[in-house]
Amino acid sequence: MSETMTTSRPATADVAERGNASKVIDRIGATILAIIAVCTVLLLSVPSLIVIAISFTETAYIGFPPQGFTFQWYADLFARDQIIDAAVTSLQISAATTCLSLALAIPAAYGLVRGRFFGRGFASALIVAPQMLPGMVIGVATLFFGAYIAFRQSNLMVILALTVFCLPFAVRMVMARLTQLDPALEEASLSMGASKTRTFFEITARQLVGAIIAGGAFVAIEAFDNLTVALFTASPRSRPLSVELYNLVQFDSSPMVAALSSLEILAAFVVMIVLAKAVGLDRLRT
Amino acid sequence: MPIEVADINKHFGKLHVLRDCSLSIRDGETITLLGASGCGKTTLLRCIAGFETPSSGKVVLGGEDVTRLPPNQRGVGFVFQNYALFPHMTVAENLAYGLRVRRADRSTRKAKVEEALALVSLTEFADRYPQSLSGGQQQRVAIARALVLRPKVLLLDEAFNALDAKLRVAMQIELRKIVKQVGITTICVTHDQTEALTISDRIAVMSKGQIDQFATPTEIYDTPTTAYVADFIGAANVLPAELAAKLPSLGARGSREDRMIVIRPENLTVRPTKGSEPLAGTIAFARITGPSVEYEVEAAERKLRVLVSRADHDMLDIGTPVALDVDKADACVAVSGSVEGSA
Ligand SMILES: Nc1ncnc2c1ncn2[C@@H]1O[C@H](COP(=O)(O)OP(=O)(O)OP(=O)(O)O)[C@@H](O)[C@H]1O
Ligand SMILES: [Mg+2]
Numbered sequence: 001m002s003e004t005m006t007t008s009r010p011a012t013a014d015v016a017e018r019g020n021a022s023k024v025i026d027r028i029g030a031t032i033l034a035i036i037a038v039c040t041v042l043l044l045s046v047p048s049l050i051v052i053a054i055s056f057t058e059t060a061y062i063g064f065p066p067q068g069f070t071f072q073w074y075a076d077l078f079a080r081d082q083i084i085d086a087a088v089t090s091l092q093i094s095a096a097t098t099c100l101s102l103a104l105a106i107p108a109a110y111g112l113v114r115g116r117f118f119g120r121g122f123a124s125a126l127i128v129a130p131q132m133l134p135g136m137v138i139g140v141a142t143l144f145f146g147a148y149i150a151f152r153q154s155n156l157m158v159i160l161a162l163t164v165f166c167l168p169f170a171v172r173m174v175m176a177r178l179t180q181l182d183p184a185l186e187e188a189s190l191s192m193g194a195s196k197t198r199t200f201f202e203i204t205a206r207q208l209v210g211a212i213i214a215g216g217a218f219v220a221i222e223a224f225d226n227l228t229v230a231l232f233t234a235s236p237r238s239r240p241l242s243v244e245l246y247n248l249v250q251f252d253s254s255p256m257v258a259a260l261s262s263l264e265i266l267a268a269f270v271v272m273i274v275l276a277k278a279v280g281l282d283r284l285r286t
Numbered sequence: 287m288p289i290e291v292a293d294i295n296k297h298f299g300k301l302h303v304l305r306d307c308s309l310s311i312r313d314g315e316t317i318t319l320l321g322a323s324g325c326g327k328t329t330l331l332r333c334i335a336g337f338e339t340p341s342s343g344k345v346v347l348g349g350e351d352v353t354r355l356p357p358n359q360r361g362v363g364f365v366f367q368n369y370a371l372f373p374h375m376t377v378a379e380n381l382a383y384g385l386r387v388r389r390a391d392r393s394t395r396k397a398k399v400e401e402a403l404a405l406v407s408l409t410e411f412a413d414r415y416p417q418s419l420s421g422g423q424q425q426r427v428a429i430a431r432a433l434v435l436r437p438k439v440l441l442l443d444e445a446f447n448a449l450d451a452k453l454r455v456a457m458q459i460e461l462r463k464i465v466k467q468v469g470i471t472t473i474c475v476t477h478d479q480t481e482a483l484t485i486s487d488r489i490a491v492m493s494k495g496q497i498d499q500f501a502t503p504t505e506i507y508d509t510p511t512t513a514y515v516a517d518f519i520g521a522a523n524v525l526p527a528e529l530a531a532k533l534p535s536l537g538a539r540g541s542r543e544d545r546m547i548v549i550r551p552e553n554l555t556v557r558p559t560k561g562s563e564p565l566a567g568t569i570a571f572a573r574i575t576g577p578s579v580e581y582e583v584e585a586a587e588r589k590l591r592v593l594v595s596r597a598d599h600d601m602l603d604i605g606t607p608v609a610l611d612v613d614k615a616d617a618c619v620a621v622s623g624s625v626e627g628s629a
Contacts (some may be wrong), residue, residue, distance in 0.1 A: 184370035187337050190357040191364040192384030192435060199358075202383075206374045 048265050055258035062253045073259035083260070086244035090224050093155055093240055097162045097223035098216050104163070105170035105215065106208070110200075112171070113178040114186075131168035135228030138165050143232045157233040158240065162223045169222070170215040177211035178204075210279045217275050221268055287348040287438035287471050288313045289334065294343035296329055296495075303329050304340070305495045311488075316465055316472040317500075318482040320518065321492035327475040328367065330492070331441045334473065335364050347439060363437030363470075365445040369428040371416035377403070377427050378412040384435045402434040405460060421448040426457065433464060440465065442474045446481065458485050479519055483507075491515045513621050516548040523549045523590045527620065532564040536615050545620045551593035553617050556581060556608040563609040569602050585610060 050064065058068030077083055112124050130138060142161040143153065151157065181204070189199040205212075227242040234243050241260075249257050289311040296304035303326045311317055319327045332338040334345055336357035345353050352360050372380050381399045390398070403409045406426035416424055425448045432440060446454045462485060465472050476482055482489050483503045490500040491514070499511045510516035513524045530536055530547035559566060567585025574580075579601055581592040590610065602608065612618060 182368065182370060184366045184368060185372060187335075187357065188364065188366060188370040188372075188431075189383070190337075191335055191360075191362060192387055192431075193358050193361065194383075194387045195358060196356075198387065203372060206372075 051258050052262045052265065055255055055262040057255050057258075060254065062255055062258060073255045074263075076254075076256050077259050077263075083241070083244060086239050086241040089155065089238050090241040093158050093162065093230075094220050094224040096159045097166060098220045100159065100163045101166050101170045101219045102212060102216055105167055105174055106205075106212065108167075109171050109174035109178055110204070113175055114183070127171055128168045130164050131172075135165055135226060136232070139229040139232030142229075146233075153233055153235045155235070155238060157235075158230050161229045161233045162226060165226070165229050166219040166222050169218050173211045173215035173218070174208060177208055181207050213275060213279050217271055221271065225264060289439060289471055289473070290344070290346035291330075291334065292344040292346065294330070294333055294340040294345070296326075296333060296338060297341045303495050304333070307343070307492075307495070307497050309490060309497065309500060311471055311473070314466070314469040314471055315487045316462065316474070316485060317488045317490060318474045318476055318486040319490050319492055320476060320479060320482045322518075323477070325492045326495040327492060328443055331364075331443055331473060331475060334439075335362050335441055336360050361437055361439070363432035363435060363440040365428050365432050365440075365442045367443040367447075367475075369416075369424045371424055371427055371431070373416055376413050376415055377408065377419070380416065380427060381431050381434050384431065388435070398434050402430040405433070405464070406430045406457070422450065422453060425449060429457070429461070433461075436468055437470060440470045440472045442472065444475055444477070446476070447478075454481070461485075483519075489519075491518055493518075508617070509619050510548055510621055513546045513548070516619070516621055521551050521591055521593075523551065523554065524621070525549065525588075525590075529565070529586055530618070533610060533612050534564065535612050536618060545622060548619045548621055549612060550617065551580065551591040552578075553613050554590065554592040555594065555611050555613055556583060556592050556602065557611075558602060558606055559609040560607070565610045567608055567610060569604050569606045569608060572601065572604060574601075583608060583610065 053066050054062055054064060055073055056069050056071070057063065057066035058070050058072075059066075108127060112120060112127065138161055142157060142164075146152065146157055185203055185207070186199050189203045190196070194202070225242050227246055230240050230243050231246070234240055239247075241264075245257065245260055248254075248260075289309065291307060291309040291311075294304050294307045295302070307326075307330055309317070319330060321327055329338060333340045336345075336352065336355060340353065343353075344351055347360060347362070372383065375383065378399050381402055382395045385395045385398060399412070400409070403412055406429060408423060408426055408430070411419060411423065411427075416427065419427065425445065429442070429445055432442075446457060449457060458481065461472075464470070474482075474485060486503060488500060488502050489506050491498045491506065493512075493514045499506060499515045501509075506515060506519050510519065510522075516522040516524055524546050527545050527547055530549070533549075536547070556569070565585060567583040567590070569581050570584045570589065571582035572579060574596070575593075577596060578593050579596050579599065581594070581602070583590045583592055592610070
């Protein structure tokens, strides 16, 4: 008895000492982490906050710091038919691109993850490749190819080019979720007599909802404010908002531009909040 | 429904996972696939269920060749090693899924689901989601989900491994009752030899993708055909024939060259000795297991296990020189093959 007591005492003291040392290290680590986190959040949000601040300035040109406070630029914005039309065009393009991308991405991802065929790895690489290309390349390529087959710049051309541009995001998100998904779920459904189609809709698709919504949201936002692709593929007669905004900045330094940007920031923010509430933030990861 | 597995081979790329596996299972029979991890048990089950297509060979269910039939047309129930419960459905919805597929009406579904839940004692968990259940509870849901459809063939891949000993026995008894009552032909996979001995009509012992022996538990225990089977089921001393021949009562019976002799520990005897015996050793370890005493005897550079009844035997100390012999020469079996590191 007494023997074990004497041997155990220095041992506990040692553990306690090491415990204190590691606590200090833990605390320093946590502090550094907190500082980095705060810096990152500032770095990401300050540009947006500056734009929003400028949009309320009373001066007739963009400048920082803003002076006074007015809603005038917002009122101007809504008074311009050109901008309202462009916003509607952008919404249409965004909706169509999202639907088209998802309609292609879901089956493609399923085939790439679950399929057993020759060249699967190659197909996988190919489908994700446009993500590596700058949007401008895709825009120019579409324009030239369109000219070759006598297909003119139009909303349809923007939608098709943007789908090529956005598809990899959507495919990747659905693939990421599918890879985590236990194939035994589908096998269990089959063994209970369900057809492959029924299994897909009742079992697989239900597990993909989060990834589909998240992928759809990213495509929708990207398609709404993409400039590089739209610049080359949009018809001059019906310009999407991004192109309109680009022209506006080139010829005008009115704070209206900041007002428009602020509204876009707000819209993206609302979409993300709604998404996070609907499917949970952790589901938005890929 | 009788199951016929004929000469199945399965390759995964270069890996030859199943080698000429054949099983002929009678209607209503319960058999167990037993074997070391990675020997191909799951793969064989998956071939029968239709999740894998064998590279060659046939699967025949109730006289119909189903080798090319997709799993959803085979009517085979499957309980997965990792449960595979649908996470977006409650326990009750998981159970009702197969019934919905079969277009059972609402009241039938409700009744059957309740019955199946009661069977696995999970009635109060009907509205919970699988993620909120313990491993053992999830496993019971998986079993109930397969049973509720009353399949003609039921395949269970280690369906009891997450249950504690008491629950396991209770579930095995329940399962056996239903299986007999409904006449379900059942194939179980397990690592647990006691489970195999208690629940099966016949056992198929697999090693490295081959079926070594397919026979009743008694036959497997009493007359194993390979050293691997002998070693895997129960404890066994596997000795080369020329060494076994030195046991006085066995003598010439064990002299078939190039074979191994299986001697169960309860069939070996020890007695203290002073003189030189043909097969002598020393007690290396002794352990009392209830009514018997188990020895580890070092003889001829190997360790032999001996189990003797304490009633007619004075316990021997460690280090005692002993002479070895067998009790019943008839109970020693000659087998082919060898076992590395067998006790
Ligand atoms: N889809 C697959 N692709 C490649 N190899 C596989 C595949 N499935 C199984 N194998 C291999 O086949 C062999 C047998 O696997 P199997 O799952 O049938 O073993 P098991 O007997 O069920 O083992 P355990 O008792 O550990 O579950 C293993 O070596 C495994 O690595
Ligand atoms: Mg297995």
